Amino acid sequence: MSDQGALFGPEPDDRKPWQGGAAYDLTKGEELRDQGITRALSNTGAEYRTMFERIVADFVRQGIDFTAEDVTARVGFPPAGTSPNAIGALTRGCAVRFGLVKIGRVKAQRSPRHANEIAVWGRRR
Numbered sequence: 001m002s003d004q005g006a007l008f009g010p011e012p013d014d015r016k017p018w019q020g021g022a023a024y025d026l027t028k029g030e031e032l033r034d035q036g037i038t039r040a041l042s043n044t045g046a047e048y049r050t051m052f053e054r055i056v057a058d059f060v061r062q063g064i065d066f067t068a069e070d071v072t073a074r075v076g077f078p079p080a081g082t083s084p085n086a087i088g089a090l091t092r093g094c095a096v097r098f099g100l101v102k103i104g105r106v107k108a109q110r111s112p113r114h115a116n117e118i119a120v121w122g123r124r125r
Contacts, residue, residue: 037092040085044078049090051075056094065122069109095121 041049055074059066068091078086094100104120 036085037089040083040089041093042083044082044086044090048075048078048082048086052087052090053094053097056091056098060098060100060123063123065103065120067106067108067118067120069118091119091121099123 052071052075055071056066059070068087071091072087083089100121101124102119103122103124105117106120108116108118
């Protein structure tokens with residue numbers, strides 16, 4: 001055993017499941033995701049949430065695929081003091097509510113996003 005193992009406990013098994021390591025615990029990841037969503041939404045005002053959900057419902061009703069940027073272009077950004085994760089949390093909630101899936105990815109249009117890829121949401125075809 002290395003000195004590090006003696007100080008900090010056993011060294012982690014970094015092997016992947018297909019290499020004989022322990023299986024991934026996706027349940028824990030989903031639990032942490034849901035806790036984060038709950039925290040993000042806990043300080044998001046009801047009025048903003050309602051407006052966001054209405055815009056998504058309009059897209060769904062019209063059969064229009066959309067990104068979170070498309071929604072915020074219509075509803076605006078959350079008020080000051082709202083969690084920066086509120087948009088993602090609201091989008092995830094709408095995806096569950098309306099049966100949406102990620103159907104693609106596009107480069108973000110807003111310059112602060114540095115053209116990173118964002119999800120396109122829609123109904124499975």
